[in-house]
Amino acid sequence: MFYPIYRLVTGVAGPFIPLLLRRRTAAGKEDESRRPERLGRPSKPRPEGRLVWIHGASVGEALSVQALIGRLLDDNPDLSVLLTTGTLTSARLMEGRLPDRAFHQFVPVDRRDYARTFLDHWRPDLVIWVESEIWPNLLTEIRDRAIPAAMVNARMSASSLARWRRFPGPIRALLSAFDVILPWGPAEGEKFRALGARRIGPAGNLKFTSAPPDADEAEVAALRDAIDGRPVWLAASTHPGEEEMALEAHRALSERWPDLLTILMPRHPGRGGDVAVLASEIGVTLRSRGEAPDGPIHVADTLGEMGLFLRLAPITLIGGSLVPHGGHNPIEAAQLGSALVLGPHMTNFSEITAELAEAGGAILLDGSAGLAEAVDGLLRRPEDRASMAAAARAVADRRRGLLDEVMAEIAPLLNRAEAPR
Numbered sequence: 478m479f480y481p482i483y484r485l486v487t488g489v490a491g492p493f494i495p496l497l498l499r500r501r502t503a504a505g506k507e508d509e510s511r512r513p514e515r516l517g518r519p520s521k522p523r524p525e526g527r528l529v530w531i532h533g534a535s536v537g538e539a540l541s542v543q544a545l546i547g548r549l550l551d552d553n554p555d556l557s558v559l560l561t562t563g564t565l566t567s568a569r570l571m572e573g574r575l576p577d578r579a580f581h582q583f584v585p586v587d588r589r590d591y592a593r594t595f596l597d598h599w600r601p602d603l604v605i606w607v608e609s610e611i612w613p614n615l616l617t618e619i620r621d622r623a624i625p626a627a628m629v630n631a632r633m634s635a636s637s638l639a640r641w642r643r644f645p646g647p648i649r650a651l652l653s654a655f656d657v658i659l660p661w662g663p664a665e666g667e668k669f670r671a672l673g674a675r676r677i678g679p680a681g682n683l684k685f686t687s688a689p690p691d692a693d694e695a696e697v698a699a700l701r702d703a704i705d706g707r708p709v710w711l712a713a714s715t716h717p718g719e720e721e722m723a724l725e726a727h728r729a730l731s732e733r734w735p736d737l738l739t740i741l742m743p744r745h746p747g748r749g750g751d752v753a754v755l756a757s758e759i760g761v762t763l764r765s766r767g768e769a770p771d772g773p774i775h776v777a778d779t780l781g782e783m784g785l786f787l788r789l790a791p792i793t794l795i796g797g798s799l800v801p802h803g804g805h806n807p808i809e810a811a812q813l814g815s816a817l818v819l820g821p822h823m824t825n826f827s828e829i830t831a832e833l834a835e836a837g838g839a840i841l842l843d844g845s846a847g848l849a850e851a852v853d854g855l856l857r858r859p860e861d862r863a864s865m866a867a868a869a870r871a872v873a874d875r876r877r878g879l880l881d882e883v884m885a886e887i888a889p890l891l892n893r894a895e896a897p898r
Contacts, residue, residue, distance in 0.1 A: 479613075479644055479646070479647035480613055480617060480647060480650070483613050483614075484589055484613075484614065487587060487588045487589065487614060488588065488589065488590075490588070491588060491590070494516070494586050494588065495516070498512055498515055498516075498586075499512075505565070506564075506565055507565060508565055508568065508583070511568075511582075511583055514582050514583040514585065515583050515584075515585055515586050515591075516585060516586065516591055516594075517585035517586075517588075517590065517591030517592065517593070517594035517595040518594060519582055519595065519598050519599065520582065521580060521582065523598060523599055523600065524557040524578070526555040526556060526557060527553065527555055527556050527557070527602045527603075527891070527894065528556070528557050528558075528559060528599060528600065528601050528602055529549055529556060529557075529558050529559070529601065529602065529603045529604075529605060529891070530558075530559045530561065530599060530601035530603070530604050530605070531545075531546065531558060531559070531560050531561070531604075531605045531607065532560075532561045532562075532584055532604070532605070532606055532607060532610070533560070533561075533562055533567075533607035533608065534562065534563055534564070534607075534608065534610050535562055535563065535564040535566065535567045536562075536564070536566055536567045536570055537684075537805075537806070538562070538567075538607040538608050538630070539560060539562050539567050539570070539571055539607075540570075540574075540684070540687065541607065541630055541682070541683045541684040541687065542560075542605070542607055542629070542630075542683055543574065543687050543688070544683070544686040544687045544688065544880055545605075545629070545683055545686070545880065545883065545884075546558050546560070546575070546576065546579050547576060548880055548884055549884075549887075549891075550576060550577075550578055550579065552884070552888075553891070556578065556891075557578045557579065557580075558575075558578065558579040558580075559579075559580060559581075559582060559599060559601065560575065560579060560580070560581050560582075561581070561582050561583060561584040562581070562583070562584065563583065563584050566780065568581055568583065569780065570780060570781055573781075584615075585615075587612040587613065587614045587615055588614060589614045589617075589618070591614075592612075592614045592615045592618045593618060595615075596618055596619070596622065596624075601624060602624075602625070602891065602894035603624070603625050603626070603627075603887070603890055603891045603894055604619055604624050604625070604626040604627070605626070605627050605628075605629060605887070606626065606627070606628040606629070606655065607628075607629055607630050607683075608628075608630050608631065608632055609628070609631055609632055609633050609637070611641075611648075611651055613647075613651060616651045616654040617650075617651070617654070619654045620650075620651075620653060620654035624894075625656055625890035625891070625893055625894055626654050626655045626656055626890075627655060627656060627657050627658070627659065627678075627886060627887055627890060628655045628657075628658045628659065629659045629683055629883060630659070630660075630661055630682055630683050630684070631658045631659060631660045631661065631665060631666075631669060632660065632661045632665045633665065633668045633669065633672075638668050638671070638672070641672055642671075642672070645672070645673065648672045648673065649672065649673030652669065652672060652673060652674045652675070653673075653675055655674065655675065656675065656676065656890055657675075657676045657677075657678045657886050657890070658674045658675075658676065658677055658678065659677075659678040659679060659680070659681070659883060659886060660677065660678075660680050661680065661681070661682050661828070662680045662681075662682075662827075662828045663680050665680070666680055678882075678886045679879075679882040679883070679886070681876070681879035681882065681883070682826075682828075682829070682876075682879070683879065683880070683883065684806050684808060685808050685829070685873060685876035685877065685879060686876065686877055686879050686880040686883075688812075689784060689787070689809055689812035689813050690781075690783045690784030690787070690809055691784050692782070692784035692785040692788055693785070696785055697785060697788050697789065700769075700770065700785070700789055701789060703769045703770055703771060704738060704770060704789065707736045707737065707738045708734045708736065708737050708738070708856050709737070709738040709739075709740065709789065709790055709791070709792075710737075710738075710739060710740070710790055710791070710792040710793070710794070710852050710855075710856070711739075711740040711742060711777075711786055711787070711789070711790035711792065711793045711794070711815070712739070712740070712741050712742065712793075712794040712796060713742045713783065713786070713787070713790075713793050713794065713795060713796055713805070713810065714742060714743075714744040714783075714795065714796035714797060714805040715741060715742065715743050715744060715752075715794075715796035715797075716743075716744055716796060716797055716800050716802050717748075717800075718799070718800045719796055719797075719799045719800055720741055720743070720752050720755055720756075721755060722799050722845035722848060723739060723741060723794065723848070724739070724741075724755060724756055724759065724774070725845070725848075725849075726739075726845070726848040726849040726852060727739040727759065727773065727774065728759070729849040730849050730852060730853055730856075731773065733853060734853075734856060737773065738770055738773065738774075738775060739773065739774050739775070740770065740774075740775045740776075740777055740786055740789070740790060741756070741774060741775070741776050741777065742776075742777040742778075742783070742786055742796075743776070743778060744796055744797065744805070746765070746778045746779055746780050747778075748778070749763055749764075749765050749776050749778020750763075750778075752776050752778070753776050753778075756773075756774040756776070759773050759774050760772040760773045760774060761773075761774040761775070761776060762774070762775050762776070763775075763776045763778055764776060764777045764778055764779050764782070765778045765779055783809065784809075784813070787809060787810050787813045787815055788813055790815055791814075791815060791816060791855070791859075791862060791866075792815060792816045792818065792852055792855045792856070792862065793810040793815040793816070793817060793818065794818045794819075794820075794848065794852075795807045795810065795817060795818070795819050795820070795823070797822070797825075798819050798820030798821070798822050798823050799820035799821075799822065799842070799844070799845050799848070800820075800822060801822045802822060803822060803823070803824045803825035803826075804819065804820070804822055804823035804824065804825050804826050804830070805825075805826075806826065807819065807823075807826060807829065807830070807833065807839065807869070808829065808873045808876070810869075811833070811838065811866070811869035811870050811872065811873040812870060812873050814866045814870060815866060816839075816840075816855050816862045816865045816866045816869070817833065817838065817839035817840070817865070817866075817869055818839070818840045818842065818848065818851050818852065818855075819833075819839050819840070819841050819842065820842050820844070820845070821841070821842060821843055821844060829872070829876075832872050833868075833869055833872055836868045836869070836871065836872050837864070837865060837868045838865055838866075838868035838869030838870075838871070838872050839865065839869060840855075840865070
């Protein structure tokens, strides 16, 4: 009875969904000009030829499949790629990142009528789901239309696993939409197997296959000139509570390094003003106001400039790891030669964290108390810093072969799809 009830509830909610979307638009969470996309009404025509639909929830998922999108397009000249996400931030970020023959749309709200309108228009030859958003109406329509489908970077939290185990029949039916599920790691694969997935493929995280985030060379040079040889470190993708920890470390470090520059890059750029208030007693500049990093603290509160600041910082604390958020992707910093400092809460990246630690490619902290000491040691011993960065980059390079394994799973599904419709 799970799906009939879900379908009924989402059907009855139909009149209220446009109201909710208008409220979200007023709050700056939806694009008013593209709001019909959320109702399943696309704003672009379907391109000729075969079409792969890739869906990811937000920024992280969309970025993780950039290398996969490029490979699909390179290997298939007749192919186009539709990328859907559900957040305004991800849509804006994708505007300048998608290659020719790839384009973005907002995913429709999970109501059956919207799902049908969306699929009737796009008629995808292959569906690739990123991570593990479970939208029953969309997945049921994909399954019932027998569209080849794969889930990549598949993961499931312990709480989601426990919840779905209470509904073994419905989750098995929903997962049957996927011909193959490619998990983050072996443990994630076992979770999906326990829920009745049809087939589990090779494990691995596509975030590790992407090229490092790019940056404007002129901007890198200009900021490097502004920093003018000062000692510098970066706290990247930070969450509330972590900026205070980084500022406490800065105060301790400034006794030895009086010209130290600490760059704080909040995970959500909109928090830049709040972070600046925290640092106001020390002295702070904001990237969003066009200010140069000529004070003790610089808040990098702009979107899409991770590559810029990783190229400037020889030491990077990975945010989300000093508070119980699960941590963020350390590979981008490793690819760009920054020495890694990781807090104790890297559960979202436990496998790669263990690999980095074993290779000597990161400092693992028990908590914030050791942060200043770790940064100080890396500033004082550039040879150790270089060795650590090289070890981390070697780990990142080993992971890039995963893309070949993923393509080996996807290619037969794409070949199975019918010719252009």
